[in-house]
Amino acid sequence: MIRLNNINKSYVMGSNSLHVLKGIDLQIEQGDFVSIMGSSGSGKSTLLNILGMLDNYDSGTYHLSGNLIQNMSEKKAAKYRNDLVGFIFQSFNLISFKNAMENVALPLYYKGVPRKKRNQIALEYLEKLGLKDWANHMPNEMSGGQKQRVAIARALISQPKIILADEPTGALDSATSYEVMDILKKVNDDGITVIIVTHEHDIAAMTNQIIRLKDGLIHEIIRNGELKQFQKEYTHGLEAAQIPSYV
Amino acid sequence: MFDLDLWSEIISALKKNRMRSFMTAFGVFWGIFMLIVMSGAGKALENGVLDGVRAFATNSAFFWTERTSVPYEGFQRGRRWNYETSDIDYIRDNVKEVEYLSPRLFGNQQAGNNTIRGERAGAFNVYGDYPDYFKIDRWTPAKGRLINDIDMLQERKVCNIGERVVEVMFGKDEDPIGQYLKISGVYFQVVGVIHAETRINIGGGKKEETIIIPFSTMRKAYNYGNRVYFFSVTSKPGTKVSDLEEKLKTLLKERHKIAPDDQQAIGSFNIEKEFVKFNALFLGIQGLTWIVGIGTLLAGVIGVSNIMLVIIKERTQEIGIQRAIGATPATVIKHIVAESVFLTVMAGYIGLSLGVGVLEILNQILLRGGDKLFFRNPEINLTMALSALAVLVIAGIIAGLIPAKRAVSIKPIDAIRDE
Numbered sequence: 001m002i003r004l005n006n007i008n009k010s011y012v013m014g015s016n017s018l019h020v021l022k023g024i025d026l027q028i029e030q031g032d033f034v035s036i037m038g039s040s041g042s043g044k045s046t047l048l049n050i051l052g053m054l055d056n057y058d059s060g061t062y063h064l065s066g067n068l069i070q071n072m073s074e075k076k077a078a079k080y081r082n083d084l085v086g087f088i089f090q091s092f093n094l095i096s097f098k099n100a101m102e103n104v105a106l107p108l109y110y111k112g113v114p115r116k117k118r119n120q121i122a123l124e125y126l127e128k129l130g131l132k133d134w135a136n137h138m139p140n141e142m143s144g145g146q147k148q149r150v151a152i153a154r155a156l157i158s159q160p161k162i163i164l165a166d167e168p169t170g171a172l173d174s175a176t177s178y179e180v181m182d183i184l185k186k187v188n189d190d191g192i193t194v195i196i197v198t199h200e201h202d203i204a205a206m207t208n209q210i211i212r213l214k215d216g217l218i219h220e221i222i223r224n225g226e227l228k229q230f231q232k233e234y235t236h237g238l239e240a241a242q243i244p245s246y247v
Numbered sequence: 248m249f250d251l252d253l254w255s256e257i258i259s260a261l262k263k264n265r266m267r268s269f270m271t272a273f274g275v276f277w278g279i280f281m282l283i284v285m286s287g288a289g290k291a292l293e294n295g296v297l298d299g300v301r302a303f304a305t306n307s308a309f310f311w312t313e314r315t316s317v318p319y320e321g322f323q324r325g326r327r328w329n330y331e332t333s334d335i336d337y338i339r340d341n342v343k344e345v346e347y348l349s350p351r352l353f354g355n356q357q358a359g360n361n362t363i364r365g366e367r368a369g370a371f372n373v374y375g376d377y378p379d380y381f382k383i384d385r386w387t388p389a390k391g392r393l394i395n396d397i398d399m400l401q402e403r404k405v406c407n408i409g410e411r412v413v414e415v416m417f418g419k420d421e422d423p424i425g426q427y428l429k430i431s432g433v434y435f436q437v438v439g440v441i442h443a444e445t446r447i448n449i450g451g452g453k454k455e456e457t458i459i460i461p462f463s464t465m466r467k468a469y470n471y472g473n474r475v476y477f478f479s480v481t482s483k484p485g486t487k488v489s490d491l492e493e494k495l496k497t498l499l500k501e502r503h504k505i506a507p508d509d510q511q512a513i514g515s516f517n518i519e520k521e522f523v524k525f526n527a528l529f530l531g532i533q534g535l536t537w538i539v540g541i542g543t544l545l546a547g548v549i550g551v552s553n554i555m556l557v558i559i560k561e562r563t564q565e566i567g568i569q570r571a572i573g574a575t576p577a578t579v580i581k582h583i584v585a586e587s588v589f590l591t592v593m594a595g596y597i598g599l600s601l602g603v604g605v606l607e608i609l610n611q612i613l614l615r616g617g618d619k620l621f622f623r624n625p626e627i628n629l630t631m632a633l634s635a636l637a638v639l640v641i642a643g644i645i646a647g648l649i650p651a652k653r654a655v656s657i658k659p660i661d662a663i664r665d666e
Contacts, residue, residue, distance in 0.1 A: 054571060054660035074655065075575045082573025093568045093663060097263030110573040115252055154572065 001161070001193060002028040002051065007060035009046055020046045021057070022216035030161065033188040034195045035204040038213035044197045045166055047213065051195065052085050052164045053077045065161065082110055086155025090167035092147040094139040100126060100150045101135040107158040118157075125153040129183065145176035152183055156192075163187060165196040169203050181206045257586050271554045271587070272594035275639045278547020279595045282540045282635050283602025283627050289536040291606075291613070291625035293529045298624075299446035300518075300525065302385040306346070308492040308517035310478040310499070317506035328503055328512070330475035332466075337502065342495065344486040349380040351477035352465045354458070355431045362416065362458065363429040369415040371408075372452040373430055375465025383479045384445060386459075391424045391439030398438075398461045404468065406435040411455035413440055428458075433468045435460055447518070488519045544635050548642040551591065566654035567662025576655035580648070587647035588640055595636040603627065 009021040020043040028034055038044045049055035050062065053069055062069045065084060072080075086107075087093075094103045101122045108118035126132050129149040139147055148168060155163055165184065169177035181203060188194045196207065204210050210222040261268045315326045335350055354373025355361055362369050378395050386393065389410065398405050406428065408416075417423045423437045435458075443454040465471065480495065482488040496513050499505070505512045566579050606625040613625075654662050 049660045052571070054663070055658055074570075075577065078570060078573055078575040081571060087571050089663070093564075093571070095565060095568060097260065102259075106569070107572045109252065109256065110569075110575070110578060115255060158573065 001030040001032075001065065002026070003061075003063040004051075005061045007047075007050065007057050007062060009043070009050065009055075009057045020216055021050075023060070024216075024218060026211065026218065028193060028195065030193055031188070031191050032193050032195075033185070033208040034193075034211060035207040035209070036195065036197045036211045036213060037199060037201075037204050038219070039199070042213040043216045044213050048164055048166050048195065048197045051162075052087060053081055054087075078110075082107060082158055084161050086158065086160040086163045088148070088151050088155050088163060088165035088168045090170040092139070092144075092151045092171075094147060094150060094154075096139055099136050099138050100131060100142070103139070103150055104153045104157055107154060111158065121157060122153070125157050126150070129153050143176075144172050145179060148172060148176075148180050149183065152180070152187070156187065160192065162193040162195065165194065167198055168196055169198065169200065174202075177203060253581070253585065257582065257589060260582075260586060261590060267554065268590060271551055271643070272590050272597075274547050274550030274554060275591045275594035275643065276598040276601075278544050278550070278639055279598030279632065279636055280602045280605075281543045283599060283632055284605055285539055285543070286536050286631060287602070287606040287609075287625035287627045289532050290627070291609070292532060294624040294626070296525065297529075300522070302444035303447045303518060304347075304383045304385075304481045305518050305522050306482045306484075306486075306488045307383045308480055308482075308488050308495070308515060308519075310480075310495065311476065311514045313511050313514050315505055315509055316511035317509040319506035319509070320504045322504060328505075330478065330499065330503075332473040332475055334475060334478075334499065334502060338480075338495065338498070342491075342498070344482050344491050344494070346481045346483045347379040347382050347479075349377040349383060349479045350462060350475040351376050351380070351479065352462060352469075352471055352474070353476050354460075354465065355469070361431050362412070364416045364427070367416050369412065369456075371412055371456045371458045373458045373460065373465075375462040375471075376459050377462050380459075380479060383481055384443075384447065386441040386443055388439045389442045390422075391437070393439055393441065394459060394461050399463050402463045402467055403461060404433065404435045404464055405438045405461065406430065407439045407441045407459040408437055409441060409443070409453075409455040409457040411453065412458060430458060430460070431469065447521075488517050492517050540631075540635070544638055547639055551639065551643050552646040554646075562650045563654040563662050564664075566651065567659050567664075570655070570659040571663060579655055580651045583647045583651040584644055587643040591640045591643035592636070595639055599632055599636065602632075 004024050004026040007021050007024040007026075008019070011018045011020060020041075024047060036044045036047060046055065050057050051064075053064075053072075056071075064080070067080070069077075069080070081087075094100075095106065098106070101119055104122035104125055105113075105115075105118040108121060109115075113121070123132065123135055126135050129152060131146060131149055131153070134142060134146060134150075139150070142150070148171075152163075152168075155165075163184070168184070169180055172180060177200075184194050184196065185206065194207075196203070198204050208224045212219045212222070310330070312328055312330060315322065315324055315328070318324045330350070332350070335348060338345060338348055352375035354375070360368035360370050361373060362371050376394070378393065378399060381393050386407070388407075391407075394405065394407055397403075408423065408428070413423050416428060417426070423440060426437050427434045428437060429435075441457075441459070443457075446454070448454055466474075478495075480491065482491040492515055496515060497507070499513060500507055500509065562583070566574075569579060570576075606627065609625055
């Protein structure tokens with residue numbers, strides 16, 4: 001599904017160059033539920049953006065569903081994004097002047113689906129996410145959790161192969177975060193690859209595979225079986241880190 | 248190629264961004280509106296003034312006498328003199344460039360009320376004229392007829408009177424035609440009520456307060472002898488009236504023993520010169536209209552561009568999101584351009600309609616004001632209005648394209664993160 005081979009990416013700011021990704025090799029299979037973790041500046045969001053074709057990379061190769069994603073025209077990239085990928089952002093990124101249903105239906109507009117039909121499909125997706133009654137509300141009339149569910153519906157409506165989520169729970173409280181993760185889990189159960197970027201261990205622990213980035217390289221990959229161990233380690237680490245503050 | 252979906256998207260985007268849409272539209276609206284109203288007002292002034300002079304023969308010149316300022320042939324300076332009836336025949340016979348020649352006598356104007364009818368009395372401007380005068384300064388009979396050659400020949404005691412004379416000398420239901428007026432002691436029969444077609448006024452006083460009687464009758468009835476106070480002439484086609492004016496002045500000086508270098512003794516005036524002045528004035532007004540119009544338009548363009556630039560940020564992020572969910576650059580640009588064109592065309596159309604509406608209301612008010620206003624028939628130049636609209640629409644497109652181009656040229660992620 002996704003094959004990354006020695007991906008490098010630098011940001012040039014004036015005379016300084018910041019080497020963010022220093023050779024990422026990664027394979028993600030269809031149906032995986034993956035989280036990407038790492039400290040600030042480890043390059044986790046950059047990696048996700050490259051995966052979603054929102055950003056380009058400097059060297060290496062990236063194959064998505066067998067297609068080499070490199071130096072493609074924006075038109076082609078838009079088509080790939082529309083067909084293959086659904087995005088979920090930390091700040092939801094709904095179009096503020098469109099209501100929930102119109103926001104969800106938007107990807108289908110770019111596919112050329114007639115208004116009536118796409119609005120009907122959008123309503124179905126909103127219903128699945130329990131937001132049918134909110135279809136005509138504007139984004140600013142909804143809570144964070146509701147907005148994120150609208151964003152998920154929008155990501156799903158074009159029936160993508162991959163959902164890419166950048167800190168999907170970053171702006172939500174923990175109860176809502178778990179709801180969102182439950183939804184993503186269900187999405188994954190339908191066979192869609194879900195890749196999330198997060199810095200919250202409990203969120204990451206709900207995925208099947210955790211990719212930990214450190215200084216632009218993959219530090220470790222924790223697979224399903226090792227998750228319990230990971231959780232335990234993490235809890236210890238957290239306790240150890242917190243002790244001094246109580247003393 | 249009407250894409251209903253595209254248009255419903257555009258209209259909903261415009262509706263939801265009311266403030267932005269309104270401000271953009273208002274810039275365009277105001278530019279067009281002001282341009283229309285201004286150019287209409289300029290045109291109205293031009294029409295108003297030109298209507299007042301259009302019917303006047305532009306090839307006409309006028310002569311009167313003043314006291315001499317140079318001693319000549321034994322005469323001292325400061326001599327009072329008059330033209331003579333013999334001048335009329337002499338000019339007719341010897342100056343071939345003259346088309347119409349109409350001498351004039353002035354009636355007694357110092358005596359207060361010079362016109363009496365029963366218990367009514369009034370002070371009016373009484374002139375003794377040749378029928379040719381009506382060909383130089385156009386008057387039309389509102390009732391009855393104009394003074395004609397037979398009146399002249401038979402020295403009939405008939406008169407033409409202006410509208411104000413009718414008001415003063417006759418009751419509301421009275422028909423003045425056939426009635427008699429006692430003018431400076433002599434009875435004249437009214438044969439016509441006359442209406443002045445121009446507002447150029449030779450000899451002072453209001454044109455509505457004019458009484459015209461045949462030159463020959465006036466001369467005989469009031470003992471003017473062979474005096475002539477005033478000449479109107481027109482030049483034949485192909486002759487410049489200014490040249491004719493100079494020629495006649497030289498000739499009249501010779502005939503009346505006036506020094507050739509006396510600049511004061513003959514007063515004269517020609518309409519051609521005045522028309523040149525008028526034309527220069529209107530060229531000036533038109534130029535001013537254009538300058539202010541272009542200025543207004545520029546302000547509109549800057550306003551539209553400014554608003555479009557202000558919304559770059561908002562737009563960039565919106566476009567970034569749209570691209571992330573599958574909008575191609577072509578779609579994005581098509582949307583934004585269609586949005587600006589739609590908005591500017593609608594606003595321009597409203598500005599155009601309202602501007603024309605305001606001019607129409609103005610016109611109605613002016614029509615009620617009657618003939619005396621130097622301001623009438625505000626018109627607009629449609630070509631000018633449409634080209635102004637085109638400029639604004641193009642400005643709108645460019646202003647819309649700038650943020651759109653920028654938003655599609657950077658990476659989608661940068662557009663989304665744009666703050």
